[in-house]
Amino acid sequence: MSKNPFETALATLAEASELAGIEPNVVKMLSQPKRVFEFAIPMKMDNGELEIFTAYRVHYNDALGQVKNGLRFVPNLDLDTVKALGFWMTIKHAVGGIPAGGGKGGVRVDPSKLSEGELERLSRAYIRKLPMKGAWVDVPGADIGTSAKTMAWMLDEYEEINGFHSPAAINDKPAETSGTVGSMEATGTGAFFVTMEVIKDLGIPKGATVALQGYGNVGRIAARLLHQEGYKIIAVADIHGGIHNPEGLDMPELEAYVDETRSVVDFPGTTPITNEALFALECDILMPAAVQSVIHEDNARQVKARVIMECANGPVTPEGEKILQEKQVHIVPDVLTNCGSAIVCAFERTQGLTDSYWDLETVNARLKERIVKAYRETKATAEAKHTSLRNAAWINALTKVSKSMKARGWI
Structure with missing residues (x-):
C-alpha cells in the first residue's frame, strides 16, 4: 500500500497522461520538480x-x-x-484557469x-x-x-x-x-460551490447527510454553508477526536463551542467517533478535509458514502480509489474541490499588482464563476473520455501545461 503522497501524484500523472495522449517527454519533465x-x-x-x-x-x-x-x-x-x-x-x-505554476x-x-x-x-x-x-x-x-x-x-x-x-x-x-477579503474562507467556500453543483447533478435531496473529517478553515466553512442550505452534518472530527449525532449537529452551536474549547471533542448531545468509524458511516457525502492518504486500501471497503468531496490534498490513495470506483462511489478530486484558495490567491495577487481592491461579494461571485466553470469543464471531459473526474481534471490541466511547455520550446 502506497501512502507516499508523491507516489500518489505520479500514479495519477501516469494514468491521466496516457488517457490525454501527453507525449513522453512532457511526462518525463513533469515527473520531478x-x-x-x-x-x-x-x-x-x-x-x-x-x-x-x-x-x-x-x-x-x-x-x-x-x-x-x-x-x-x-x-x-x-x-x-x-x-x-x-x-x-x-x-x-491549471484546472482553475489560473496563469501560475505550482x-x-x-x-x-x-x-x-x-x-x-x-x-x-x-x-x-x-x-x-x-x-x-x-x-x-x-x-x-x-x-x-x-x-x-x-x-x-x-x-x-x-x-x-x-x-x-x-x-x-x-x-x-x-x-x-493589502490582502483580499475572503482569503481564509476561500477553500471552504469553493468546496461548497462545487458540492452544490455535484448535488444538483446527482439529484441529492436537501436534508442529505454529510460527514466531515477535519474542522479547520476548510471543513468549518464548507460545513457552515452546507448547513445553511439545509444539509445535515452528522459527524465531525478534528485532530483531537470526533463527534457523531445521526440526527444532525447544530453547526452554529458547534462553532461557538470550538471557539471556546479549541476542539469538537465532547460537544453536548454527541457520541465520540474515531476517524475510521467516521469514514465508515452511512452518509450521502463524505468530506475528508484534513491531510493526505487517509482513505486507502485498508479502509476504503468500509466507506458507505455516495460521494467523496476531496477537500484535503490527496486524501484518497490510488489503491483506495480503485476500491471506491468498484463500489461506484463518486469522487470529486482535490485539484478541483479545493482549488478555491488558489483562485482567490490569484485574485489577491491581481489586486496587489493593480492597487485596486474588491469587496467580498465580488470575490465570492468571481470565485463561484471560476470554480463552477472548472467543474463543468472537468465533467465534460470525464464524459467524453469515459473516465473519472480525477483523470478528467488532470487531462485538462496536463493539456494546458503541455501546450505552454511546447510553446516555450522546453520540449
Missing part, C-alpha cells in the same frame, strides 16, 4: 537555546506563470510531501510549541532565507500551521529587505495589509 530548495534556519529560542529548523520550498513547474502558494509549519514535513503538494498545486492552477514549502516544526515571538522570528527567517521570492517569481501563501498573521509578518520582512512595498509578493495576508 523544476527546483527544490532545502535549507536550515538556526534560531535562538526564548530560553536562549539554539534550535535548527529544516525548511523546504519546491517550484514544481512554472510553464503557466510564477509559482505560488502553500507554506506548512508542521512537525512531520518531508520533501516528498512538499513535492507532491507542489505538483498538485501546478495541476490545481509552489509549496514550509518548515518542519510544531507551531503549537512556539511562543508568539518565536513563531514571528521563524516566519521572518523563512522569508529572509528563501532563495527566490517576489510577485513575479514565487508567491508564498498560508497552509497548515500558518495563517494570515504569519503571512503578514513574511510580507513585512520581504518589504524590509527590499525597501519598497510589494503586496503581491505574499498571499493569504490580512486585508489590512
Whole structure:
C-alpha cells in the first residue's frame, strides 16, 4: 500500500497522461520538480537555546506563470510531501484557469510549541532565507500551521529587505495589509460551490447527510454553508477526536463551542467517533478535509458514502480509489474541490499588482464563476473520455501545461 503522497501524484500523472495522449517527454519533465530548495534556519529560542529548523520550498513547474502558494509549519514535513503538494498545486492552477505554476514549502516544526515571538522570528527567517521570492517569481501563501498573521509578518520582512512595498509578493495576508477579503474562507467556500453543483447533478435531496473529517478553515466553512442550505452534518472530527449525532449537529452551536474549547471533542448531545468509524458511516457525502492518504486500501471497503468531496490534498490513495470506483462511489478530486484558495490567491495577487481592491461579494461571485466553470469543464471531459473526474481534471490541466511547455520550446 502506497501512502507516499508523491507516489500518489505520479500514479495519477501516469494514468491521466496516457488517457490525454501527453507525449513522453512532457511526462518525463513533469515527473520531478523544476527546483527544490532545502535549507536550515538556526534560531535562538526564548530560553536562549539554539534550535535548527529544516525548511523546504519546491517550484514544481512554472510553464503557466510564477509559482505560488502553500507554506506548512508542521512537525512531520518531508520533501516528498512538499513535492507532491507542489505538483498538485501546478495541476490545481491549471484546472482553475489560473496563469501560475505550482509552489509549496514550509518548515518542519510544531507551531503549537512556539511562543508568539518565536513563531514571528521563524516566519521572518523563512522569508529572509528563501532563495527566490517576489510577485513575479514565487508567491508564498498560508497552509497548515500558518495563517494570515504569519503571512503578514513574511510580507513585512520581504518589504524590509527590499525597501519598497510589494503586496503581491505574499498571499493569504490580512486585508489590512493589502490582502483580499475572503482569503481564509476561500477553500471552504469553493468546496461548497462545487458540492452544490455535484448535488444538483446527482439529484441529492436537501436534508442529505454529510460527514466531515477535519474542522479547520476548510471543513468549518464548507460545513457552515452546507448547513445553511439545509444539509445535515452528522459527524465531525478534528485532530483531537470526533463527534457523531445521526440526527444532525447544530453547526452554529458547534462553532461557538470550538471557539471556546479549541476542539469538537465532547460537544453536548454527541457520541465520540474515531476517524475510521467516521469514514465508515452511512452518509450521502463524505468530506475528508484534513491531510493526505487517509482513505486507502485498508479502509476504503468500509466507506458507505455516495460521494467523496476531496477537500484535503490527496486524501484518497490510488489503491483506495480503485476500491471506491468498484463500489461506484463518486469522487470529486482535490485539484478541483479545493482549488478555491488558489483562485482567490490569484485574485489577491491581481489586486496587489493593480492597487485596486474588491469587496467580498465580488470575490465570492468571481470565485463561484471560476470554480463552477472548472467543474463543468472537468465533467465534460470525464464524459467524453469515459473516465473519472480525477483523470478528467488532470487531462485538462496536463493539456494546458503541455501546450505552454511546447510553446516555450522546453520540449
